[in-house]
Amino acid sequence: MKRIVIHEEHCIGCRLCEVHCLVQHSSSRDVIKAYRRERALIMPRLIVEESGPLSFALQCRQCDEPSCLEACISGAMHRDERTGAVVCDESRCVGCWMCIMVCPAGAIRQNLLGTHIASKCDLCYGAEEPACVANCPNGALTYEDIPDQEEGAA
Amino acid sequence: MRIVIIGNSATAVGAIESIREHDQSAEITVISDEGPMIYSRPMLSHYLAGEIDRARLAYRPSDFWTRHNVAVIADDAVVSIDPVGHSVETNSGRVIGYDRLLIATGGQPIVPPLPGLDLDGVFTFTRQGDATQLSRFLEGVNSPRALVVGGGMIGIKATDSLWKRGAHVTMVELAPMILAAALDGPASEMVCRLLRENGVDVRTENTVTEIHGEDGRVRYATLKDASTVECDVVVFGIGVRPNSGLANAAGLKVNRGICVDEFMRSSNPHIYAAGDVAEAYDLVVDMNRTVAIWPNAYRQGAIAGAHMVGIERPDPGGVAMNTVEVMGVPAMSIGNGNAPEEGHDVLVRLDESANVYRRLVLREGRLVGAILVGEIDRAGIYTGLIRNRIDVGQQRQRLLDGHMSLLSTPEQYRKHVVRGAGIEV
Numbered sequence: 001m002k003r004i005v006i007h008e009e010h011c012i013g014c015r016l017c018e019v020h021c022l023v024q025h026s027s028s029r030d031v032i033k034a035y036r037r038e039r040a041l042i043m044p045r046l047i048v049e050e051s052g053p054l055s056f057a058l059q060c061r062q063c064d065e066p067s068c069l070e071a072c073i074s075g076a077m078h079r080d081e082r083t084g085a086v087v088c089d090e091s092r093c094v095g096c097w098m099c100i101m102v103c104p105a106g107a108i109r110q111n112l113l114g115t116h117i118a119s120k121c122d123l124c125y126g127a128e129e130p131a132c133v134a135n136c137p138n139g140a141l142t143y144e145d146i147p148d149q150e151e152g153a154a
Numbered sequence: 155m156r157i158v159i160i161g162n163s164a165t166a167v168g169a170i171e172s173i174r175e176h177d178q179s180a181e182i183t184v185i186s187d188e189g190p191m192i193y194s195r196p197m198l199s200h201y202l203a204g205e206i207d208r209a210r211l212a213y214r215p216s217d218f219w220t221r222h223n224v225a226v227i228a229d230d231a232v233v234s235i236d237p238v239g240h241s242v243e244t245n246s247g248r249v250i251g252y253d254r255l256l257i258a259t260g261g262q263p264i265v266p267p268l269p270g271l272d273l274d275g276v277f278t279f280t281r282q283g284d285a286t287q288l289s290r291f292l293e294g295v296n297s298p299r300a301l302v303v304g305g306g307m308i309g310i311k312a313t314d315s316l317w318k319r320g321a322h323v324t325m326v327e328l329a330p331m332i333l334a335a336a337l338d339g340p341a342s343e344m345v346c347r348l349l350r351e352n353g354v355d356v357r358t359e360n361t362v363t364e365i366h367g368e369d370g371r372v373r374y375a376t377l378k379d380a381s382t383v384e385c386d387v388v389v390f391g392i393g394v395r396p397n398s399g400l401a402n403a404a405g406l407k408v409n410r411g412i413c414v415d416e417f418m419r420s421s422n423p424h425i426y427a428a429g430d431v432a433e434a435y436d437l438v439v440d441m442n443r444t445v446a447i448w449p450n451a452y453r454q455g456a457i458a459g460a461h462m463v464g465i466e467r468p469d470p471g472g473v474a475m476n477t478v479e480v481m482g483v484p485a486m487s488i489g490n491g492n493a494p495e496e497g498h499d500v501l502v503r504l505d506e507s508a509n510v511y512r513r514l515v516l517r518e519g520r521l522v523g524a525i526l527v528g529e530i531d532r533a534g535i536y537t538g539l540i541r542n543r544i545d546v547g548q549q550r551q552r553l554l555d556g557h558m559s560l561l562s563t564p565e566q567y568r569k570h571v572v573r574g575a576g577i578e579v
Contacts, residue, residue, distance in 0.1 A: 006572050051561045058560065058572065067534070070168070070456070071449035073196040075213045092210065094200050097477050097530055101486055102449060104538025105571050106558060110531065 001084040003146045004123070004133055006056050011140035013055035017132035018044045024124055024131035041113045045121040046132055047106070057132060057141060059121035060107045062086055064148045068099035068108060068120075076118070085123045093117040155180040157462055158242060158250055160232045160400070161258035162186035163195060164448050165429030167214055168455025169256055169462075174222050177463040182224045183250055185242065187231035188281065192218055196311075196448055198285040203315035211282065235404040237422050254424055254462040257401055257412060258455060261394025261430040261446050263308075270365025275372030275387045279312045280394060291387060292319055300324070301375050301385040303362050305332030307476050309391035310345070313354060314480055316389070324355040324383045331358060336476055336487035340504060341511050341525050348481045348509065355383075362388065396431045396444050409433055411444035416468040418458035426462065428454035437471030438489040438522055438540060445474045473540055477530070483509050484530045489540045490515055490523035498522070501554045514554055519547030532558040538571065539563060 019031065021044040026034035034042070046059040066086045068077045076092035077099055079085070088099075088108075095116035099108045111119035124130040133141045157173065159166045162184050173180055193211040200206045219226050230244045241251045263278035265271065277288045292298050298321045302313045305327025313325050325332070331342040332349075349356050357377070364376040365388055374384045396411035407413040407421035411433035414420055418428045428434070429451035433442045450472040460467045475488040491513060493500075499516040510528035514521060514536070520543050524536040535558050539546055544567050546553060552562040560568045 008572070049559055049561050051559075054561065056572065061571070067449070067537075070452040073194045073213070073448050074210075075194065094197060094206060094210075096196065096200075097479075097484055097486070097533075098449065099534075100530060101475055101477050101488065101533050102537050103532075103534035104541070106532030106535040106560060108534070 001062065001146070001148070002123075002143055003062050004059055004121075004130060005142045005144050005146070006058065007140045007142065008054065008056035009140075010138045011056045012138055013048065013050050014137065015048050016135050016137060017046060017057045017141060018048055020131040020135040021046050021121075041115075043109065043111055043113060043119055045119060047109070057136075058105060058107055059130075059132065060086060060103075061105050062123075067102035067104065071098040071102045073098055080126075083123065083126045085126075086120075087122045087125075088118050088120055090115075090117050155463065156251060156253045157182045157256070158252035158254075159184045159256045159258055160186075160242065161256075161260060161429070162188065162190070162192055162226070162228075163258065163260060163429070164213070164451040165258035165260075165455035165458075166256070167192060167218070168452040169258070169428070169459030170218075170222050170224055172456035172459035172465075173463050176460060176465050178223070180463055182222070183227065183252075184219070184224055185227045185230060185232050185244060185250070187229065187245075188283070190219065190226050190228040191216070191282070193282050194448075195280060198279065198282065199311035199315045202279075202285050202289055202312070203318040205318070208286070232400060235400050235425070237404045237406075237425065240424060252424070254426065256418075256455070256458050256462070257420070257425065257427040257431060258429050258451075259397040259400065259431045260451075262397045263390055264392040264395055265390045266361075266392075268362065268364055270367060270372070270375075270388075273365055273367040273372045274370050275367075275385075276365060276390075277387060278390045279308060288387065288389065292316075292321065295386045297322065298387060299383075299385045301326070301362065301383050301388045303388065303390045304392035305329070305356070305358070306335055306391070306393055307333070307478055308393060310478055310480060312389050312391040313349065314478075317352065317354060317481075321387075322353065322355075324357065324385065325349070326357050326360045326362060326377060328361045329358065332356065333478075333485075333487075334492075336492065337485065337525055337527075338492040338513055340502075341485065341487075341492075341513065341527050344506070344509060344511055344527050345480050345483075345485055348483055352481050394430060394446050396433075398431055401425075401427065401431070409442075413442065414454075416457075417461040417466065418454050418469065419461070426458040428458045435469060435471040436474060437543075438473055445472055447472075447474065447476060449475070470541070473537060475537065483528055484526075485528075486524070486526045486530050486533055488524045488526075488533065488537050489521075491525035493517075493523055499550065501550060503554050512554060514550070516546065516550060519545045521546055521553070529557075535560060535563065539567070542567070 412427035430446040515523035
């Protein structure tokens with residue numbers, strides 16, 4: 001399946017990915033409205049890690065054997081039949097945080113902005129290219145077809 | 155290939171999804187003493203609290219059985235296994251043959267023998283039927299008073315749910331502290347304080363010795379210290395013991411749970427066991443033991459299912475872990491989080507006023523456990539370090555301070571996690 005590949009050596013920590021992720025998951029899909037009116041209720045689905053000159057944007061790694069899927073007590077965490085992506089059905093999530101407890105990348109966050117559910121990357125639901133990738137000015141994120149192997153840990 | 159699965163919870167689902175990933179032709183029969191609905195046991199507390207309705211208890215949609223081509227025998231218990239004739243017999247007299255059998259019977263709630271258990275208003279809290287009856291019972295009582303027996307995970311979840319339902323709750327725990335199996339002293343005290351501040355009457359080193367009734371209904375209970383507690387309901391949330399009776403009778407090797415190998419095979423090569431009933435490998439304590447948690451149940455089921463249809467996917471082992479939210483404050487215990495300081499390198503961060511506590515336990519430079527209260531953001535990074543036995547001796551202080559980040563982990567490991575599946579560094 002297609003996965004987002006992170007190239008930390010190209011990341012300049014500009015956080016445009018964060019902005020575009022948030023806009024993509026807003027109802028207005030407009031950067032000004034998303035930040036002015038919706039920011040209190042929505043959050044970006046990726047995390048920008050930063051320490052000194054080193055930075056990279058991290059989203060769900062789309063593990064082949066996802067720990068979050070086996071730990072989810074509600075069945076909200078599932079593989080989308082069409083795209084194969086691991087996504088969270090927010091209407092079924094109860095915010096038990098089991099997925100947060102097991103995700104080795106720490107790529108799932110608590111969304112406590114008026115809700116109480118797990119928030120993660122959904123690869124922009126079958127988009128040709130996720131918003132973070134499409135809007136990275138430096139090629140620090142690419143979207144590539146990577147064959148299934150094993151879960152992303154040593 | 156005829157596969158029979160006893161039980162219809164997480165383990166059965168894990169097995170079925172894994173079987174069908176590799177094999178469409180195996181005949182699968184699931185036998186359950188409960189209804190055909192696949193519901194989430196850990197979500198019963200959310201249901202009792204009134205946060206979700208019955209429909210949302212569904213762990214998989216109702217068409218799961220047909221979509222995976224599974225025959226279901228519901229509301230009928232398996233009463234015996236014939237390991238020689240390769241068949242099981244049910245309560246209603248059905249005899250079903252198998253080539254491979256998976257025992258996924260889970261655990262049964264521990265209820266100590268004491269007078270008054272037959273009264274209306276005495277409940278356990280592990281099955282949908284229990285939770286539904288308890289919920290209905292509460293609807294018929296004005297400002298109910300509840301006595302919860304057990305201050306472990308189940309007892310705490312029951313307490314929090316009953317509190318959310320508006321009940322006045324007294325909780326008794328035999329040990330000197332609550333959540334003793336998962337937390338250490340300071341974390342336990344923090345949770346205990348949260349409960350007490352919100353009106354829950356927590357009584358440690360105490361338990362119920364007799365339940366007294368009036369007109370067949372619970373009126374009050376006598377405790378070990380001879381005090382009494384007025385209550386309308388008594389909920390047993392002490393814990394579960396492996397439901398291994400069938401395996402015992404069939405002559406399988408059983409310790410506390412059914413003994414299994416890395417493919418979840420029991421001592422009989424045609425019979426597998428997985429989930430709460432199985433004694434499988436725990437990679438933190440480096441031995442087999444029963445750990446009744448949802449992720450283990452699902453994973454072990456998937457491993458058993460795969461092996462039944464010829465796919466060898468050895469179990470890397472489980473990590474005991476759990477999470478609970480008390481009065482809105484989350485608490486997590488991963489691996490050996492409450493290991494003693496002796497023989498371990500223990501790091502602690504406490505901010506009592508903010509209800510934040512973190513305790514990391516290292517052994518020979520490797521993380522073996524973590525307890526987190528309040529701040530649980532990105533806790534899975536710790537779990538990954540434990541599971542992969544990563545040497546973090548150089549990063550120990552960074553792991554404790556501030557917000558958890560992959561940048562606090564060793565560079566090689568970080569790169570491996572960040573690059574993700576299918577990409578080598």
